[in-house]
Amino acid sequence: MLQRMEEERRHSREEFEDSYRTTPPWDIGRPQPPFLALADEGALEGRVLDSGCGTGEHALLAAMLGHEATGIDIAPAAIDAARRKAAERNLEVSLVVGDVLSLDALDERFDTVLDSGVFHVFDDVDRARYVDALRVAIPPGGRYLMACFSDLEPGEWGPRRVSRDEIVASFADGWHVESIDETELSTNLVPEVRAWLARISRT
Secondary structure (H helix, E strand, O other): OHHHHHHHHHHHHHHHHHHOOOOOOOOOOOOOHHHHHHHHOOOOOOOEEEEOOOOOHHHHHHHHOOOOEEEEEOOHHHHHHHHHHHHHOOOOOEEEEOOHHHHHHHOOOOOEEEEEOOHHHOOHHHHHHHHHHHHHHOOOOOEEEEEEEEOOOOOOOOOOOEOHHHHHHHOOOOEEEEEEEEEEEOOOOOOOEEEEEEEEEEO
């Protein structure tokens, strides 16, 4: 079973790496509007982790606001691009090639974890593993701020749709779901897709 899981993760790494040979649909070259709004309301606090950071826009946003920021992504090409952006913008950010299902490997704790479009890529088994990984990375009192595809988005293109109830169920043990609000995410394929924005704190 462990061998099968490792093969699946290797395949996932290769898929995401391949996606950066061009511009993937989620890489819009700027922070997603819901995360800009979170930043404006002061929701980013303390040490910030951008989970599945891609080319780093949200980690760079946190750094620009004066936070100690880290970004992690499974695709080396994405991290390379994020490092180039950080250098061009003269921002200090720790950018790491790594698997968000193994956040314990960072051996760090974060006051705020941002997730733009990662939660919805996992099947049920890996979703539970991801929540376990977040539990290690976020100490009590820390927050997880997540935007994912909503089950209200019509059609079948793109990633798995997620319901409000699924979010609540995933964070039933050791978490407090503060709010789940309707929002929109921007993509390079269509201007906006319907999404959920969840604010969840570690208890």
